[in-house]
Amino acid sequence: MISATGSPGFINNFLESLGRRTSGFLAEVGSVLIFLIQTLRWTFSRPFYAKSVLKQMELIGFNSIPVVLTTALSTGMVLALQSYTGFKRFGAETLIGTVVSLSMTRELGPVLTGLMVAGRAGAAMAAELGTMRVTEQIDALTTLATNPMKYLVVPRFIASTVMMFFLTVLGMIIGITGGYFVGVKVLDTNPVTYINNSIDFTEVTDIWYGLIKALVFGAVVGLIGCYKGFHTEGGAEGVGKATTGAVVVSCMLILILDYFLSALLW
């Protein structure tokens, strides 16, 4: 006798649901890729909306500075504190600087900045464009013979990519400074050794690897924020879903891509 959960009907339903979800997921991936290609196409064609790009740089970059500073400072300080606890057990306290520098440049600087900007600016992009979609403002742009991809998406995409680079530089500097403060001023390690170890074991390529990640994460946040906003359906509920979706998908992609980029830039 076949149990209820083991019946052919249950298996059919399960497979049907799995197939539907897989097909929906693949369709969404395809749609995002087409959106990316269109964005890149319009990024390099006239007209260029320089003022709009600068405005978005302010909104995405400048306005994200407080949250990025707080996160980087906290992370750098905690990292120094925790490393000290571990390293002290085998007398390697002088390596705190190395750990903080390498972690902040290669990994935590770009990833944490990416996650913070995704939560703040990515959500804002999705909400703004989503509202424009449901109130027909995007259609209005089209009827006014203005390409909405060019006018709305491209400036946000460029601004997000460029500003993520600079925010990550800032995050790295502040994180390392925070680590130095805790390592030297609080935990009383030798400042010269701390700085020497930081510089000696951190190479320029470590910084570049982190900044390459930042550029990719910036593009992801801009792309997904705009994609979700652009494809919003329904009213206020749709805008809410788009906003949540933008943050969740951006964060997931940042974490997934982080592994592959780390493997690639080993």
Next chain:
Amino acid sequence: MAMIEIIDLHKSFGKLAVLRGVNLTVEKGESVTVIGGSGSGKSVLIKHIIGLLFPDKGRVIVDGQVLNDLDEFGLNELRKKFGMLFQMAALFDSLSVWENVGFSLKQHTKLSDKEIREIATQKLALVGLKDVEDKMPSELSGGMKKRVGLARAIAMDPAIILYDEPTTGLDPIAADSINDLIVDLRKKLGVTSVAITHDMHSAYKISDRIAVLYKGEILETGSPDQIRNTTNPIVHQFITGSAVGPITAE
């Protein structure tokens, strides 16, 4: 001479067939209103005329050009001949009133901001608004938003104006003043107009001809008087707004 020709237009969304072979011609300078109930396909139809949607089958010809055959550049050039008033005005939240009205001029001409503002002020005066140039859309009433939307629609002196439910969401007095404005603008500018609405008072007032859209097809066309005196039971039920008849509420 036909300004707009819609030939055997079909459009489906998934399994839902919204337009099932619409045929409609709008002559140059004519004012045609498409009426129909909710879900009859009016909005989908008007979106095809300006290339916001494209047909699954059939053709839309505007001023001799087949919309389906145009590339992005060609479409945008054709769209410059249009002005469109949206149901909820669709003003850009982040721009002031004069920037909204002058948006097309900013994008498609080399006029200075000062010149654009002057033209915007003129267009706003044409729709009965003054001293609102620096206001933001959020500071305007529903009727004022529609007027600003109309001023934006006529900013580039279009040959065709599309009205998507021009009186929806307005009180009866504000709605009638929008009707008067549409009639007045047509007299002054001599434009071709296509409106979609389910407001019969508006349809009778602004139209040379009315087309009735029902279940994705044009059921009847005629002058306002002909539609008023229709013998078609479906059209009669719709224009009299009766709950009893062949059309059942969804």
